[in-house]
Amino acid sequence: RKEVEQDPGPFNVPEGATVAFNCTYSNSASQSFFWYRQDCRKEPKLLMSVYSSGNEDGRFTAQLNRASQYISLLIRDSKLSDSATYLCVVYSSASKIIFGSGTRLSIRP
């Protein structure tokens, strides 16, 4: 079993739809969690941190479920520009950093 797992997708949804995907992790001692966005042939960029209490940034909501060991990302009112690969990142420690393989999202007009 991989330490961090994501559904590779692709998720193909119409503009304006709400879409959500999860990322599961195996190490219960994991400390920090993030979502990064990576456009095709570009470098990853931080989308948002994931806090225990959950956090929201505009149309994006991230949540952490420690009991079930997963994080989630919800995108509301999706835009064409949201098309990208979304990578979850799990820190077991400051030097134990694991990226998921990413979930591809494609928004259609």
Added chain:
Amino acid sequence: EAEVAQSPRYKITEKSQAVAFWCDPISGHATLYWYRQILGQGPELLVQFQDESVVDDSQLPKDRFSAERLKGVDSTLKIQPAELGDSAMYLCASSPDAAYNEQFFGPGTRLTVL
């Protein structure tokens, strides 16, 4: 806006040759990371530096890969000899310190080994 610089952007080499990649992190960032990203996968951490010291290189194939950050600023990743399976994107990232956690990535070096 400060950026992480990497060069070259693209490198084509033949197997058994030596290659080197360079990274200049954002000024003042103490922590520097080298990742390898194979197409369709997430980045895999190869080595992490805190200033000039290696914090973690457990995933670095040390028989052929080496990394250094001699003055705690810019860094070089070397592969010698390159193998076909080394074809990938090599990403460098930096952060103000390890505890800060947000990483800023450079544009990467795309390596093709023929």
